[in-house]
Amino acid sequence: MPIIKFPDGFKWGTATAAYQIEGAAFENGRGLSIWDTFSHTPGKVKNGDTGDIACDSYHRYEEDIELLAQMGVKVYRFSVSWPRIFPNGRGGLNPEGLRYYDNLINKLVDKGIEPMLTLYHWDLPQALQDQGGWANRETVDAFSHYAETVFKEFNGKVNYWQTINEPLCAAFLSNYYGVHAPGYKDLQVAIDVSHNLLLAHGRAVRLFRELGIEGKIGTATNTTWREPFSNKKEDTEACKREIGLNIDWFLDPIFKGRYPCYLVKWFKQKGVELPIADGDMEAIQQPIDFIGVNYYSGNIARYKEDTGLLDIENIEINYEHTYIGWPIYADGLHKVFHYLNDRYGNVPLFVTENGACCIDEMVNGKVADWDRIRYYEQHLTAVSRAIESGINIIGYLAWSLMDNFEWAEGYGKRFGLVYVDFSTLERTKKDSYYWYKKVIANGWMEI
Structure with missing residues (x-):
C-alpha cells in the first residue's frame, strides 16, 4: 500500500464549538445567546433539539481533555461562549465564565496540548441581537471589548487565536437563508452583517498587536470548490461567484483592502449596497498569521438563471455523499489550497475543520465508522499533495472531537471521532478515533 507522509512538527488536532458541546446553558451566570432563542423557537431545529445540555462538556471537560490526550493530539480548537463571559454582551463581566475557560486551558496545557481559541463561533449574546445584532455597528465595539478581555486573560497560555468562525454562515445562512440564528431572510442585512463581522475581525487583530499578545492570530473561513x-x-x-462568496468576499478585504469587484457589482444589481464607512477597510486590512481553512464539500456546477443567490446549479456526477447530504469531493480541497496560495501568497494555512457526517451505530459497544475513515484518507491525501507542491500547510484539525449539537440539524447528524449517547452522555471511541490516533503517532498513513 502507498504511504502518505506528513512533515515533522505537523500540527494534528481536533475542533469543537462552545454551543455545540458545552451545555450548562443557564448555569453560573451565562446569558442567553441567539442560539438559545433560535433553538427554543418551534420549527427552527429538527426534533425541537436545543443546546441546553449538548454534550455537557462544561461539566465533563476533564474527561474530554483526557480523550484528546489519549488520542495524542497536538492542538485543540475550541470557542469561547461570549454570553458566558459577558451575559449581556457588554459590561457586567461574569468571572465564573472566565474561570471555566481558565480551567480548560490550564488542563490542556498540562496535557501538552496547544489551545486554539476561537472568539466567535456564532453564539452572539441575545441582548446584543435585541439591539440589532451584527447589523448594528455598535456590536463591533462590544466585540472589541470582549476580545480585549479574553486576550488579556489568557495571554501567554494560548498559542493560536481565531477571531470569527465561518463568517459566510454567520452572515448569509443566518440572515439571508434564515436557517441559522437569528433566522432572518434579508440580503441587505446579510451584507451589512458580513461587513461588520470583518470589521470586528480587523479591530480584534489590531488590538491583539497593540496589546502585544503572544501567539499567532487568524480567522476561520468557509471554503468550497x-x-x-x-x-x-x-x-x-x-x-467563480460560488467560490468567491465563500473565500474572496471575506479574505480579499483582509489581504487586499477591498471587496472583489465582480461580487460588489453582482450585489449592486440586486439593489444591495455595502455599508462602508471611512476607515473601515484600513481597519479590516490587518496582517494575519494564518488562514484557517474549513472545508467539507464541493461539486461540479453550471450557470442557471434565477437559481439561488448566485445563479448556479450543482451537477451531481455519481459522487458519494455524507449522511448530511454533502458530496464527497476531496480534490476540491486540493484546489482550494492552490487557489488560496495563488490569490494571497504563501500565507500559512491551517485546516481548522474537515470531517464527515456518517450514520454511526453502536454494535456490541463499538462504532465501525469506516466511511468516515475513508473520507479522512481522501482529504488528508489532498493535504499531502498540496504540501508536496510547496504550499505552506501547518496543521490539520478533524471535525469533530465528539458528536454534538449540529445546529439546525439537532442531534441527528454525527461528525465525531467519539460517539456520544445523548441519553446518558457516555462517550465511546469510534474506529475513526483509533485510526486517527495511529496517524498522529506515526505521522503517516497507508491508503
Missing part, C-alpha cells in the same frame, strides 16, 4: 461543467463563460463565472 465548484468545477465548471463546461468552459462556457457563464459556467466559469457562476463557479
Whole structure:
C-alpha cells in the first residue's frame, strides 16, 4: 500500500464549538445567546433539539481533555461562549465564565496540548441581537471589548487565536437563508452583517498587536470548490461567484483592502449596497498569521438563471455523499489550497475543520465508522499533495472531537471521532478515533 507522509512538527488536532458541546446553558451566570432563542423557537431545529445540555462538556471537560490526550493530539480548537463571559454582551463581566475557560486551558496545557481559541463561533449574546445584532455597528465595539478581555486573560497560555468562525454562515445562512440564528431572510442585512463581522475581525487583530499578545492570530473561513461543467463563460463565472462568496468576499478585504469587484457589482444589481464607512477597510486590512481553512464539500456546477443567490446549479456526477447530504469531493480541497496560495501568497494555512457526517451505530459497544475513515484518507491525501507542491500547510484539525449539537440539524447528524449517547452522555471511541490516533503517532498513513 502507498504511504502518505506528513512533515515533522505537523500540527494534528481536533475542533469543537462552545454551543455545540458545552451545555450548562443557564448555569453560573451565562446569558442567553441567539442560539438559545433560535433553538427554543418551534420549527427552527429538527426534533425541537436545543443546546441546553449538548454534550455537557462544561461539566465533563476533564474527561474530554483526557480523550484528546489519549488520542495524542497536538492542538485543540475550541470557542469561547461570549454570553458566558459577558451575559449581556457588554459590561457586567461574569468571572465564573472566565474561570471555566481558565480551567480548560490550564488542563490542556498540562496535557501538552496547544489551545486554539476561537472568539466567535456564532453564539452572539441575545441582548446584543435585541439591539440589532451584527447589523448594528455598535456590536463591533462590544466585540472589541470582549476580545480585549479574553486576550488579556489568557495571554501567554494560548498559542493560536481565531477571531470569527465561518463568517459566510454567520452572515448569509443566518440572515439571508434564515436557517441559522437569528433566522432572518434579508440580503441587505446579510451584507451589512458580513461587513461588520470583518470589521470586528480587523479591530480584534489590531488590538491583539497593540496589546502585544503572544501567539499567532487568524480567522476561520468557509471554503468550497465548484468545477465548471463546461468552459462556457457563464459556467466559469457562476463557479467563480460560488467560490468567491465563500473565500474572496471575506479574505480579499483582509489581504487586499477591498471587496472583489465582480461580487460588489453582482450585489449592486440586486439593489444591495455595502455599508462602508471611512476607515473601515484600513481597519479590516490587518496582517494575519494564518488562514484557517474549513472545508467539507464541493461539486461540479453550471450557470442557471434565477437559481439561488448566485445563479448556479450543482451537477451531481455519481459522487458519494455524507449522511448530511454533502458530496464527497476531496480534490476540491486540493484546489482550494492552490487557489488560496495563488490569490494571497504563501500565507500559512491551517485546516481548522474537515470531517464527515456518517450514520454511526453502536454494535456490541463499538462504532465501525469506516466511511468516515475513508473520507479522512481522501482529504488528508489532498493535504499531502498540496504540501508536496510547496504550499505552506501547518496543521490539520478533524471535525469533530465528539458528536454534538449540529445546529439546525439537532442531534441527528454525527461528525465525531467519539460517539456520544445523548441519553446518558457516555462517550465511546469510534474506529475513526483509533485510526486517527495511529496517524498522529506515526505521522503517516497507508491508503
